[in-house]
Amino acid sequence: MKFIRKFDIDIIRLKEGKHNFNFEIDSEFLDHFENSREIVNDVAIKANIELDKRINLIEVVFHLKGKVNITCDRSLEDFDYPLDLSHKILYKYGQEEKEISDEIFFITADTQSINVMQLIYEFILLGIPAKKIHPDHLTEEDEDEGEGWIVYEAGENNLSEEQIKDDQNPFWKALKNLKNKE
Numbered sequence: 001m002k003f004i005r006k007f008d009i010d011i012i013r014l015k016e017g018k019h020n021f022n023f024e025i026d027s028e029f030l031d032h033f034e035n036s037r038e039i040v041n042d043v044a045i046k047a048n049i050e051l052d053k054r055i056n057l058i059e060v061v062f063h064l065k066g067k068v069n070i071t072c073d074r075s076l077e078d079f080d081y082p083l084d085l086s087h088k089i090l091y092k093y094g095q096e097e098k099e100i101s102d103e104i105f106f107i108t109a110d111t112q113s114i115n116v117m118q119l120i121y122e123f124i125l126l127g128i129p130a131k132k133i134h135p136d137h138l139t140e141e142d143e144d145e146g147e148g149w150i151v152y153e154a155g156e157n158n159l160s161e162e163q164i165k166d167d168q169n170p171f172w173k174a175l176k177n178l179k180n181k182e
Contacts, residue, residue: 003028003032004032004115005115006023007023007115007117007120008113009021009049009114009115010112011058011091011111011112011113011114012110012111012113014051014053015053016053016054016055017052017053018050018051018052018053019050019051019052019053020048020049020050020051021048021051022047022048023047023049023120024045024046024047025044025045025047025066025120026043026044027042029043029117029120029121030043032117033121036121039128040068040069040070040124040125040128041069041070041071042068042069043066043067043068043069044068045064045065045066045067045068045083045124046064046065047062047064047120048063048064048065049061049062049063050063057091057092058091058107058114059088059089060088060089060116061086061088061089062085062087062089062116062119062120062123063085063086064083064085064086064120064123064124064127065083065084065085066082067080067081067082068080068081068124068127068128069081070128071132072132072133072137073131073132073133074134075136075137077134077136077137079134079136081128081132083128085123085126085127087103087119087123089103089104089105090103090104090105091105091106091107091114092105092106093106093107093108093109094107094108095108096108097111
């Protein structure tokens, strides 16, 4: 419990304006989260938190820089993966404390402090790639996957709706080919 309190930011005593807080994230940090060692072996990150307190809200910007030690999915070797992340969270004053979205939280006007430990942990996990490949085992195919697929492209399309449906469904193509051969 004492360790968790290290990540409390006493917001009630802060004056309006910008304030900076720094935290060191190490392997002891991971011990406070269930099953974290299955994802991350070790961590060495400096968290710089910039808090901007205003009359009706608090804007918190997290800057995380360092490295996490993870296991390669291909070779099962451990390697250090560099992290350099920034995330913004808004705390708005409201009637009750609740999470509105991933980036917006309601807190009451008499909230004493906010604890940033869980948010830092979540940001670290979000910074780790889904496919963890050791740099020594990367192939050209792995590097090309970083670009991703185009799921939807806006713009004019010269094909009719029927042609689009036919092009998308391989069964229609096969049936048309049979029909055309007769």
